[in-house]
Amino acid sequence: MPDISRRAASLGTENAFVVLAEVNALARQGKDIISFCIGQPDFPAPDNVQEAAIRAIKSGKHGYTPSAGIDELREAAAKYLSGMRGGLPIRAQDVVVGAGAKPFIAYAVLSSTDYGAGDEVIYPNPGFPIYESQILANGAKPVPIHLHEDKAFAFNVEDLEKLLNKKTRLLILNYPHNPTGGCLSKEDLIQVAEVLKRHPQVWVYADEIYSRLVFNGEFFSIAQLPGMYERTIISDGASKTWAMTGWRIGFTSNPALAPVFTRWITNTESCASQISQWAALEAITGPQGAAQAMKDSFLERRNLIVRLLNEVPGVKCQLPGGAFYVWPNVSEACRRIGAADSEEFRKRLLNEAGVAVLADIHFGSRVPGEGQHLRFSYAASKQQIEAGVQRMAEFIRKNTKKAA
Numbered sequence: 001m002p003d004i005s006r007r008a009a010s011l012g013t014e015n016a017f018v019v020l021a022e023v024n025a026l027a028r029q030g031k032d033i034i035s036f037c038i039g040q041p042d043f044p045a046p047d048n049v050q051e052a053a054i055r056a057i058k059s060g061k062h063g064y065t066p067s068a069g070i071d072e073l074r075e076a077a078a079k080y081l082s083g084m085r086g087g088l089p090i091r092a093q094d095v096v097v098g099a100g101a102k103p104f105i106a107y108a109v110l111s112s113t114d115y116g117a118g119d120e121v122i123y124p125n126p127g128f129p130i131y132e133s134q135i136l137a138n139g140a141k142p143v144p145i146h147l148h149e150d151k152a153f154a155f156n157v158e159d160l161e162k163l164l165n166k167k168t169r170l171l172i173l174n175y176p177h178n179p180t181g182g183c184l185s186k187e188d189l190i191q192v193a194e195v196l197k198r199h200p201q202v203w204v205y206a207d208e209i210y211s212r213l214v215f216n217g218e219f220f221s222i223a224q225l226p227g228m229y230e231r232t233i234i235s236d237g238a239s240k241t242w243a244m245t246g247w248r249i250g251f252t253s254n255p256a257l258a259p260v261f262t263r264w265i266t267n268t269e270s271c272a273s274q275i276s277q278w279a280a281l282e283a284i285t286g287p288q289g290a291a292q293a294m295k296d297s298f299l300e301r302r303n304l305i306v307r308l309l310n311e312v313p314g315v316k317c318q319l320p321g322g323a324f325y326v327w328p329n330v331s332e333a334c335r336r337i338g339a340a341d342s343e344e345f346r347k348r349l350l351n352e353a354g355v356a357v358l359a360d361i362h363f364g365s366r367v368p369g370e371g372q373h374l375r376f377s378y379a380a381s382k383q384q385i386e387a388g389v390q391r392m393a394e395f396i397r398k399n400t401k402k403a404a
């Protein structure tokens with residue numbers, strides 16, 4: 001059999017999908033598992049969105065579209081992105097619609113770095129694992145910037161200053177953040193923009209897919225700061241805001257890169273599903289009651305899970321500012337049950353207590369000195385949250401006794 005390329009053989013993945021397969025296999029064996037693994041809203045897409053998709057199919061709107069998306073959606077997404085970001089001058093031609101926001105991570109790396117040129121990309125660690133895998137697969141050098149628990153999971157701007165150099169081509173930011181739920185404040189972003197002034201060759205990829213899930217105050221984008229608009233790739237989409245993960249609609253804007261991203265799409269998926277595009281148009285322009293109700297529900301569940309996790313022996317959990325994730329510190333819980341690290345803890349929690357979560361190592365290498373963390377997606381019912389955290393607490397209590 002011919003060889004697989006080194007690039008493909010070493011391609012990273014999103015471990016949420018790997019753990020999900022493990023969970024499904026256990027569930028098929030009849031094990032009762034409560035899962036906090038998957039990063040998607042636990043709601044159906046709103047009714048008006050479903051109906052728009054059906055209307056599109058029935059009226060024959062299901063062929064190819066231009067690679068950048070249908071004009072109506074580009075126009076609506078431009079207004080929407082601008083409205084959420086202090087009225088930035090985003091035009092329809094600056095917006096490209098893709099099959100989810102995810103493909104734009106690769107397109108941004110591909111469009112800002114050259115293969116084998118030693119070009120560097122800075123990205124948050126912990127972070128969405130696709131950043132690192134796409135940087136590596138496309139021949140650039142991944143440069144992680146560490147996030148810190150005592151900074152509500154922001155990074156130190158001094159660290160950014162040290163990491164930036166002539167080879168840096170792209171800085172990936174993500175706020176609200178997967179996996180910690182952390183946000184970057186306007187003050188943080190002002191400092192980042194100040195540092196970037198000295199490095200005009202650096203693009204910024206602002207992964208703002210959780211922009212509508214900010215719980216304290218208004219969403220603010222780095223693109224709103226002076227000098228940042230032209231160099232920032234704003235990435236948002238329908239997956240999280242309107243519970244449309246499987247519909248695959250993302251939209252990204254940048255005046256210079258829009259034609260470049262369009263060409264990448266012509267070379268890959270041709271276009272996003274036309275049916276989903278009409279549905280996303282309805283999601284953006286139609287009534288926002290369902291999106292608001294989902295956000296309200298996430299806020300309630302965030303408060304519940306953080307309160308409950310902080311009652312678990314050996315667990316400390318911050319109150320995150322956005323998204324639907326919490327990132328509790330379980331260093332003490334690991335010590336109590338004699339688990340070497342968060343990954344061993346995660347496996348035992350799954351197999352012995354029937355609670356599925358992800359471990360910090362699924363989001364990059366562990367940050368030195370920051371301890372052990374797990375990720376819970378709280379896009380689960382209140383009953384599941386209560387029962388899952390109770391199982392975890394019992395598991396720790398039972399095994400602490402054994403270890404003592």
Ligand code: PMP
Nearest residue numbers: 039100101102128178237239250
């Ligand atoms: N960025 C981040 C930080 C995410 O968490 C996700 C989804 N888990 C995405 C991008 C991709 O979203 P989608 O492709 O569904 O739009």
